[in-house]
Structure formats: C-alpha cells, structure tokens
Amino acid sequence: MKDTDVIVLEEPRLSLGDQFYLPQVLIGLGTTLRHMFDVVVRDKHKVIQYPEEKREDLPVERGGMALRTYRGVHRLNKDEEGRVKCVACFMCSTACPAHCIHIEAGESPWADREKYPVKFDLDELRCIYCGMCEEACPCDAIELTHEYDIIGLTRQEMIFDKSKLLQVFDETVEKEPM
Numbered sequence: 001m002k003d004t005d006v007i008v009l010e011e012p013r014l015s016l017g018d019q020f021y022l023p024q025v026l027i028g029l030g031t032t033l034r035h036m037f038d039v040v041v042r043d044k045h046k047v048i049q050y051p052e053e054k055r056e057d058l059p060v061e062r063g064g065m066a067l068r069t070y071r072g073v074h075r076l077n078k079d080e081e082g083r084v085k086c087v088a089c090f091m092c093s094t095a096c097p098a099h100c101i102h103i104e105a106g107e108s109p110w111a112d113r114e115k116y117p118v119k120f121d122l123d124e125l126r127c128i129y130c131g132m133c134e135e136a137c138p139c140d141a142i143e144l145t146h147e148y149d150i151i152g153l154t155r156q157e158m159i160f161d162k163s164k165l166l167q168v169f170d171e172t173v174e175k176e177p178m
C-alpha cells in the first residue's frame with residue numbers, strides 16, 4: 001500500500017458547549033416536553049390500542065399524489081389472464097440484502113415467456129422490508145403492500161410460498177391496484 005492511499009483523520013475538536021453536553025440535553029428535553037404538550041394538552045395521541053384499533057393513517061399520500069411510502073407484506077402480481085407475472089429472472093433474490101427470497105425456475109407453459117417460478121418462497125420474518133426486490137423487478141411482479149397485521153404461530157407459517165403470495169394479491173388488488 002502506498003502512503004498516498006492512506007487518509008489520516010483528525011479527531012474533531014469539541015467546542016466548550018459540546019464538552020458540557022448541556023445544550024444537547026436541553027434540546028432533547030425540549031423535544032420531550034413538546035411531545036408531552038401535544039398528548040396532554042392538545043389531545044394528539046399517537047398510541048393506538050392494537051389490535052382492537054388499526055392504524056388508518058399510513059403514509060400513502062403526500063402532496064395530493066398517491067405515493068407508496070409504506071412497505072408491508074409482499075404479493076406476487078398476476079397479469080390480465082390471471083397468470084403469475086413473475087418470469088423467474090432472479091433479479092429480486094439477487095438484490096435482496098436479507099437473502100430471504102428462494103426461487104426455483106421452470107420452463108414456462110406459456111409461449112410469451114421462457115421461464116416461470118415453479119417455487120417462490122419469501123421469508124417474511126427474515127425480510128427487512130427495504131423494497132429492493134420491488135425496485136429490482138423488471139416486470140412489476142413483486143410488490144410490497146400496505147398490509148402490516150400478519151400473524152403466524154410458527155416460523156414456517158411466515159414463509160410465504162407462491163400460492164400465499166398470489167393470495168395476498170387477490171386480497172389486496174382492489175384497494176391497492178398495480
């Protein structure tokens with residue numbers, strides 16, 4: 001390694017105020033008091049009694065535009081003929097940082113594509129809901145919905161297979177069109 005490849009970082013010098021940490025503590029206390037005022041005086045409660053109450057104000061719209069900003073459980077989309085849109089290209093599983101997508105490709109029974117997913121498993125417990133799979137997909141086959149209240153009593157139940165992911169599509173397509 002050459003000397004020019006080495007970058008020496010200087011430790012930043014703290015100002016006198018920084019060394020006391022008091023301004024930062026007071027700023028933090030101010031934030032806490034502001035939230036307390038909102039809850040106690042302005043009655044702006046942020047706590048909901050889940051699961052009896054559901055959150056309806058998910059961040060889906062901003063500036064009048066419907067933006068998909070909340071990322072919940074996945075679905076596999078279907079095309080107009082009701083077939084799975086996925087062409088088993090493996091882009092999503094390659095992009096997935098949590099390695100939670102497992103695909104087995106097979107020869108497509110349809111003339112308009114070469115492959116389709118014989119198996120498509122997604123581990124919803126391992127997923128970090130980053131949305132990279134959705135971004136990577138070249139044919140909008142995988143999407144993250146706004147559904148967040150999914151439960152399973154075993155780990156196995158939380159590994160969504162192809163039929164379950166297609167079922168999520170059927171259940172959500174009306175309120176969340178592609």
Ligand code: SF4
Pocket residue numbers: 092095096097098099100101122126127128129130131132133134
């Ligand atoms: S949301 Fe992120 S972690 Fe989850 S399956 Fe997609 S790419 Fe993987």
Ligand code: SF4
Pocket residue numbers: 085086087088089090091092093103136137138139140141142
């Ligand atoms: S869901 Fe999309 S990115 Fe993933 S294998 Fe299917 S077509 Fe490719």
